[in-house]
Amino acid sequence: MEHPSEVFVSNYGSFLGKKSERLVLKENGQTVLEVPFYELQNIIIETSGASISTDCIKECMQRGIPISFLSSTGKPYATIISPHLTGTVVTRRAQYEAFKDKRGVQMVKLFVEGKLKNQVNTLKYFAKYRKSADKELFNNVQSVIDKIETTAQELKEITGNCINDVRGQIMSAEGRAGNLYWQGIKLLTAGKIDFPGREHAGAADPMNSLLNYGYGILYGKVEKCLILAGLDPYAGFLHVDRSGKESLVYDFVEEFRQPVVDRVVVAMINKGIPIEMEDGQLSQKTRRDLAERIKERLDTAERFQGKKYRLQTIIQMQARRIATHLRGEARYKPYVSGW
Structure with a gap:
C-alpha cells in the first residue's frame, strides 16, 4: 500500500x-x-x-x-523543527558577514534574476498554446515578455559594496517586472476568472486566494530546505530584517513561486477547475485540491544541470548552493524552469 x-x-x-x-x-x-x-x-x-x-x-x-502550522489563508505562523538540523557555524557566520559585503549584493541579484527568468518562462509556457488559436493574445503576452526581459537587463548594471547601497534599485526593477508579469497572467486568464491584479494579505478574490495559499505551502518547504543547508531563515538580504520575519525564506522563494505555484494556479483556472469560496476564503475542499496539486508539482521531474530531478529536490540542492556560495566555495546559479 x-x-x-x-x-x-x-x-x-x-x-x-x-x-x-x-x-x-x-x-x-x-x-x-x-x-x-x-x-x-x-x-x-x-x-x-x-x-x-x-x-x-x-x-x-x-x-x-518538520511540523508546519498554517492559517486558513495559507500563511505559516509556526514550524517545529529539530534543533539538531541547523548545520554548521561556519555557514551561518558567512551568511551574516555577507550582508555587509558584495556577496549579499550578488546573492540578491541572482535570486531576482532567477525570478524574472521564471516569470518570462511561465508566460511563454501558457502563451505557446495560444499562438495559433489566438494570435492577438499571443502577441500581447509576447510584448509583456519583451518588457520584462528589458527590465531584467537593468540588474546587470547595478553595483554596490553592500545590499543596503542597492536595495532600492533592485526592488524597483523587481517591482516593475512583477507588475508586467501579473498583467501577462491577467491576459492569459481573461474570461476564466476576474483577476483584479496581485494582492497579498487580506485578498478575498479567488485568484489571489489561490496564490497566497499556495505560497504559504511553498514557504514551509523552502524554510525546511534552508535549515537543512545550515542557513538561518531569518537572516535575508533583500527583505529587511524584522522580528519574526523569515527574510531569507522570502528571498529564496522568489525563484520558485512561478514554476511551483503560479503554474498550478493558472492551469487550474484555465482548465475550469471549480474554485469554491466560503466567507471570503477558499473552501476546505479547494484548499485540499490546491495542496495536492502543488505536492504533485513538487514531485514532478524537471531538467536541471543536465539531469532530471524532482522540483522539491532542486529546491534542496539550491539551498545547499546558497551555503557554498556564501562560504566562497562555488558560485550560485538560479534555477530556471523550462517552458
Missing part, C-alpha cells in the same frame, strides 16, 4: 499520535490514516482545532520531519 510522504491536517478535532513506528491520524475518534514515520517528509496542520501528542512530536524531531 502506498502512503503519503506529506500529511495534511485540516479537519477540526483531528488528533495526531504515535503508534509503534507509525504516525496515526484520527478524526472523531476514528483512525483515518496510518503512515510509517520513515516514509514521512512533512506534516502540515491547517486547523486550529487539532491536537498532537508529545511522543509524536519527539519522533518527528528525531527523524527530521
Whole structure:
C-alpha cells in the first residue's frame, strides 16, 4: 500500500499520535490514516482545532520531519523543527558577514534574476498554446515578455559594496517586472476568472486566494530546505530584517513561486477547475485540491544541470548552493524552469 510522504491536517478535532513506528491520524475518534514515520517528509496542520501528542512530536524531531502550522489563508505562523538540523557555524557566520559585503549584493541579484527568468518562462509556457488559436493574445503576452526581459537587463548594471547601497534599485526593477508579469497572467486568464491584479494579505478574490495559499505551502518547504543547508531563515538580504520575519525564506522563494505555484494556479483556472469560496476564503475542499496539486508539482521531474530531478529536490540542492556560495566555495546559479 502506498502512503503519503506529506500529511495534511485540516479537519477540526483531528488528533495526531504515535503508534509503534507509525504516525496515526484520527478524526472523531476514528483512525483515518496510518503512515510509517520513515516514509514521512512533512506534516502540515491547517486547523486550529487539532491536537498532537508529545511522543509524536519527539519522533518527528528525531527523524527530521518538520511540523508546519498554517492559517486558513495559507500563511505559516509556526514550524517545529529539530534543533539538531541547523548545520554548521561556519555557514551561518558567512551568511551574516555577507550582508555587509558584495556577496549579499550578488546573492540578491541572482535570486531576482532567477525570478524574472521564471516569470518570462511561465508566460511563454501558457502563451505557446495560444499562438495559433489566438494570435492577438499571443502577441500581447509576447510584448509583456519583451518588457520584462528589458527590465531584467537593468540588474546587470547595478553595483554596490553592500545590499543596503542597492536595495532600492533592485526592488524597483523587481517591482516593475512583477507588475508586467501579473498583467501577462491577467491576459492569459481573461474570461476564466476576474483577476483584479496581485494582492497579498487580506485578498478575498479567488485568484489571489489561490496564490497566497499556495505560497504559504511553498514557504514551509523552502524554510525546511534552508535549515537543512545550515542557513538561518531569518537572516535575508533583500527583505529587511524584522522580528519574526523569515527574510531569507522570502528571498529564496522568489525563484520558485512561478514554476511551483503560479503554474498550478493558472492551469487550474484555465482548465475550469471549480474554485469554491466560503466567507471570503477558499473552501476546505479547494484548499485540499490546491495542496495536492502543488505536492504533485513538487514531485514532478524537471531538467536541471543536465539531469532530471524532482522540483522539491532542486529546491534542496539550491539551498545547499546558497551555503557554498556564501562560504566562497562555488558560485550560485538560479534555477530556471523550462517552458
